[in-house]
Structures are given as structure tokens and as C-alpha cells.
Amino acid sequence: MELAAREQAESLARQEAARLAAEDVHGVALTWVDNAGLTRVKAVPTARLAHTARWGVGMSPVFDIYLVDDSLTTSRHIGGPDGDLRLFPDLGRLTVLAAQPGWAWAPVDRYDQLGAPHPACQRQFARRMTERAAEYGIEPRMGFETEWVVLGPNARGAAGGPGSAAAGEGPAEGATAGPADAVGEPRRSPPSPAYGMARLVELSDYLDDLLSAFSAQRVEVLQIHPEYAPGQYEISVAPSDPVGAADLAVLVRETIRGVSLRHGLSTAFGPVVEPDGVGNGAHLHLSLWRDGRNLCRDGDGPHGMTRECEAFLAGVLGELPALMAVVAPSPAGYLRLRPSRWSGAFHCWGLENREAALRFITGSPADPGGANAELKTVDPAANPYLAVGSVIAAGLAGIDAGASLPPPVAGDPAVTGGQSRLPVSLTEALGHFEGSAVLREALGEPLFEAVAAVRRAEAALFADATPAEIAAATRGRY
Incomplete structure (x- = not known):
């Protein structure tokens, strides 16, 4: 400096x-x-x-x-x-x-x-990739969704590794076993409905304080709602430049943590809270802009994409097996990435298809800024700066190659068939990552090798752990 x-x-x-x-x-x-x-x-x-x-x-x-x-x-x-x-x-x-x-x-x-x-500063990596996009005349706009599970005051989010006593323990007798439907109350009746108004009512004071905190911090909230899993909520904020989007991902999470603690609650941001349950995502939305025009619409590519947008998304899709080591960096993430759970387990894209790893959204005619793509495989264990930078690098490589998207997939690939799975383990994803010339060049050797070393070590750390031990050791760490 x-x-x-x-x-x-x-x-x-x-x-x-x-x-x-x-x-x-x-x-x-x-x-x-x-x-x-x-x-x-x-x-x-x-x-x-x-x-x-x-x-x-x-x-x-x-x-x-x-x-x-x-x-x-x-x-x-x-x-x-x-x-x-x-x-x-x-x-x-x-x-x-x-x-x-x-x-x-x-x-x-x-x-x-x-x-x-x-050379291993992840935030400066994200900035370098944003500046590289600017050399193409492209301004990426990005935003992360944040999903988390609210836990009652006696719920336990183990912090130990798979070999620790905490990792294999369940909740203490009489404690809140998992997500609370009402503040501080153990679950002794069926949970409130997924996406149900009852869940908003039960924690309305808590959610109101969240909205108040974000307003005071000048963070523009687009929506907040109960999610599928018991005690699970999601918040989306307005898109920003890539570095700003990653900064917001950090600020949003710590704001949620702070408000939760003031209500006597704890939070679980891990990719999975219960090993067989629906996990937390951190889906990344992106659009590409040039001179005030959204390149994701009003083009002659698939579903109105410009050809440049198509090539960018084709680059992301083509590099996605390697990107998995960045956007789903924990063994816990592969417990989340299961078919028919809207997590993006298959290597495909689709129009408004929540089972596709890369979902394209055209937006309404009245909303020219609404057209965007959503990468559904991102989870809360991902470093957001690495995620945005790596996605940009993959997309620009697609533009350089003049890449085209394959046909979109409709319906659930687990039912219709014909689509390959994305990596089903961190070890498999790491193999693709280590073979990626695109990501190695973009990250630079020191950062690339550090990321690979951490992935390799975490895969070894949990190699003999059960799904329950993996969930217990990671759900409260992020």
C-alpha cells in the first residue's frame, strides 16, 4: 500500500x-x-x-x-x-x-x-476478478441469500472435531433437541409448517428486531421468510458489486448472530444442522451489466440472454465440478447436496428450475433488473470472497472460449434422468479443483495451494466420521 x-x-x-x-x-x-x-x-x-x-x-x-x-x-x-x-x-x-x-x-x-x-488475501482476489471483468466491459452484480436455523437457548451446536467428545453427543436430556418453533421451548408437538405464517408469528419480535437492525445499518433487505426445515429462515439483500456482496454476506450473518443472542437464541449456519434434514444454502445470485444494460435479457441467446451472458454462464457451468471445492468446501456440504431437495445436486442448468445447479430467472417484463442466474450449490461454509472471485473467473473463461450452454433441463433430474451428478464428496470436488487451470491461474499459486491444502486436510479430518458427527462438529462453527 x-x-x-x-x-x-x-x-x-x-x-x-x-x-x-x-x-x-x-x-x-x-x-x-x-x-x-x-x-x-x-x-x-x-x-x-x-x-x-x-x-x-x-x-x-x-x-x-x-x-x-x-x-x-x-x-x-x-x-x-x-x-x-x-x-x-x-x-x-x-x-x-x-x-x-x-x-x-x-x-x-x-x-x-x-x-x-x-497473495493469499481472498478479498483482494475478489477485487482482482472484478477488475478483470471490467476489462471485458462487464459489471457483475451479485447477492447472497442467507439461510440459518434458530436454536432455542438450551440447544447444542457442537464445536469439536469428529474425534472430540462433543461431536458424538446428542442434546442433553431435557434440553432443546434442535430448532425451536417458539423461543426457548423444546419441541413436544409437530413443528409449524414450512414457509408457514405461524413461524413468522412465533418469532415476529425477533424478526422485527432483525429488520430494524438491518435498516439502521443501511442494508437493503429484499425479503425475509421462514424456510423449509424446522426453525429455518432466509433473508435476501439487494445486489451489490462482487466485493460488496461478499462484505454484506459477512455483515448479514454477524447481524443475525447478534440479534439472536440478544433474544437468548443461538444460530446454526452450517450446511446441515441435522444429518438427514434439509440444509442451509447461501445461494449466489448474479447478473451482468454494461452501460446500464442487463446482459441477462433482451438478447438472442437462450431465454433472452445475450450471447455474452450465455458464454459466461456456460463457463460457470463447465467449471462447476471444480468450483464445488470453493462453494461447498466442507464435508458437511455434501450431506446437503442431495437430489430432490432444491440444492442443485445435478450438473445442469434450467429455466426457473430449483433442482438445477444453475438456475436462470428471466424476471418480469416490468423489471429489467430482475433477470439473473442463481448458483444453488453455494453453502454457508464457503468463503464469500473466494466464491464471487472464482465464479467470475470461470465465467470470463467461458467468454474467452465462446462457450455455449447445453439444452436446459426441465423437471427433477432425479426423476427424468440423463444428467450427471456433481461431486458427491469433498475429495471428489478437490480432484476437479486441483485439475482446474482456470482456477489455478485466477487464484494464483499461494492462494490456490492454501485452499487445496485446507480442503485436503478437512476431508481427512472427517474421513471416518458419521454424518451425525459431521453435522454436530460443523453446524455451529460458521
Whole structure:
């Protein structure tokens, strides 16, 4: 980072610190997301924000090879106790946290001690891919859905690995065994209906506080509703630039966590909460724009796509087996990716088909911005910065190749047949990832190898675990 940029950031941070102090904000949480999909943090007093903006905050690069259970592996380029990095907050994203009085939040970019970008910084990777898209004259707009399960105050979300005592334990006798239909009440009767108004009524105060918090944080909520699984909810926010979409994915999740705790509730963002249940997704929506025009409509490609949009989506679809190691990075994700559960288990695309891994949505004629594509295989264990950057890289490779989409699939591929499954395990996905020249070039060797090392180590960590142990060890970690 150049000295002039640091000085400018320091000046802006002084102004922001004065504003925060006036609002009784005493600390700023600075977050990044590691390759296991966990949001890590360093925090500074508000009075230190200007110093932090100029000089950064230290952290070890070893976090790039941490696993979901806080153990660590190593990689060809990153590993061991040596070295140091500097975290620099993005002050443009600085947000006062409505659910955590006295605190603000900002995402960070990571640099080395000499001011050079850290080659494994996932957020800067997402920015590089966004800038690469701009060279094609393309402005991607993206947004993540966030699904989570509300757990009663006595519910248990184990944090241990498969070898720990917690991983194999069920709920304590008399405790809330799983998702609560009403706050704090163990389930002793059938759960409320999926997508049912009863679920909104039961937690209406909680959901109202969520909406209030997002409004205070100037996060535009498009919709919020009960989902399929017991205690499960989903929220969608307005699309943004790719880096902004990933930042919002972090902010949305931590806001939900904060509001939940203030209501005496806990949350499960893991890909699966119960091993045989319907899991949580983090579906990624994307559209492509140029000069104010949505390239996903008013073209002569399939269902009104422009040819450029078709080639981009064909690139994503073609690279999807390798992308699975990025967007479904945990063994738990492959418990979620099952046929006939709207999770996108088959390697296909379709028009408004919720069983297809890549779903195309034309939007209504009255809504020119509504046409978009949805990647359904993304789950909450995914690092959102890696996800957006890797999807852009795959899409641009499709444009370079002049790729075309195969015919769309109608109906449930598990019933109609003829479509291949996407990888059914993390090990299988990792094999495709390690063979992907597109992702290796886009990520760069240090980040690519670190991601692969973490995937390999987590596959080994859970190799002998039962589905119940995998669910218990991961549902409360993200």
C-alpha cells in the first residue's frame, strides 16, 4: 500500500473515529474470512482507528491454513509460525453495529510488512476478478441469500472435531433437541409448517428486531421468510458489486448472530444442522451489466440472454465440478447436496428450475433488473470472497472460449434422468479443483495451494466420521 494512500486513509479514519465516538462506539471489529469459511477478527479501540488505517494491525499468515476445528495444516507456500501481515480496514464499509451497542465493523484487506498485497488475501482476489471483468466491459452484480436455523437457548451446536467428545453427543436430556418453533421451548408437538405464517408469528419480535437492525445499518433487505426445515429462515439483500456482496454476506450473518443472542437464541449456519434434514444454502445470485444494460435479457441467446451472458454462464457451468471445492468446501456440504431437495445436486442448468445447479430467472417484463442466474450449490461454509472471485473467473473463461450452454433441463433430474451428478464428496470436488487451470491461474499459486491444502486436510479430518458427527462438529462453527 502506497504511503500517500495510507496518509489519506489515516485522515479519513480520524473523521470516522470522531463520528463513532459521538455515537458511543468504543471498538471496531476488523474481519476477514479464512479458507475454511470462518470469519476471524481483530478489534481495535475507536481511538486507535486512525493509527490502524495508516499502519494496519498485525496477524499471522498461518490463518490461511486453519481448519474448521481450529487445527491447522500446511501448504507449499503458506504454513508455520513465521511471518506477519498487516490488516487494513476498508473505511468505505465501516458500519455501526445495531445489534452490538458500542461496536462498529469493517472488512479488511491484507498486506505484507512492506505494503505489498498478500497473495493469499481472498478479498483482494475478489477485487482482482472484478477488475478483470471490467476489462471485458462487464459489471457483475451479485447477492447472497442467507439461510440459518434458530436454536432455542438450551440447544447444542457442537464445536469439536469428529474425534472430540462433543461431536458424538446428542442434546442433553431435557434440553432443546434442535430448532425451536417458539423461543426457548423444546419441541413436544409437530413443528409449524414450512414457509408457514405461524413461524413468522412465533418469532415476529425477533424478526422485527432483525429488520430494524438491518435498516439502521443501511442494508437493503429484499425479503425475509421462514424456510423449509424446522426453525429455518432466509433473508435476501439487494445486489451489490462482487466485493460488496461478499462484505454484506459477512455483515448479514454477524447481524443475525447478534440479534439472536440478544433474544437468548443461538444460530446454526452450517450446511446441515441435522444429518438427514434439509440444509442451509447461501445461494449466489448474479447478473451482468454494461452501460446500464442487463446482459441477462433482451438478447438472442437462450431465454433472452445475450450471447455474452450465455458464454459466461456456460463457463460457470463447465467449471462447476471444480468450483464445488470453493462453494461447498466442507464435508458437511455434501450431506446437503442431495437430489430432490432444491440444492442443485445435478450438473445442469434450467429455466426457473430449483433442482438445477444453475438456475436462470428471466424476471418480469416490468423489471429489467430482475433477470439473473442463481448458483444453488453455494453453502454457508464457503468463503464469500473466494466464491464471487472464482465464479467470475470461470465465467470470463467461458467468454474467452465462446462457450455455449447445453439444452436446459426441465423437471427433477432425479426423476427424468440423463444428467450427471456433481461431486458427491469433498475429495471428489478437490480432484476437479486441483485439475482446474482456470482456477489455478485466477487464484494464483499461494492462494490456490492454501485452499487445496485446507480442503485436503478437512476431508481427512472427517474421513471416518458419521454424518451425525459431521453435522454436530460443523453446524455451529460458521
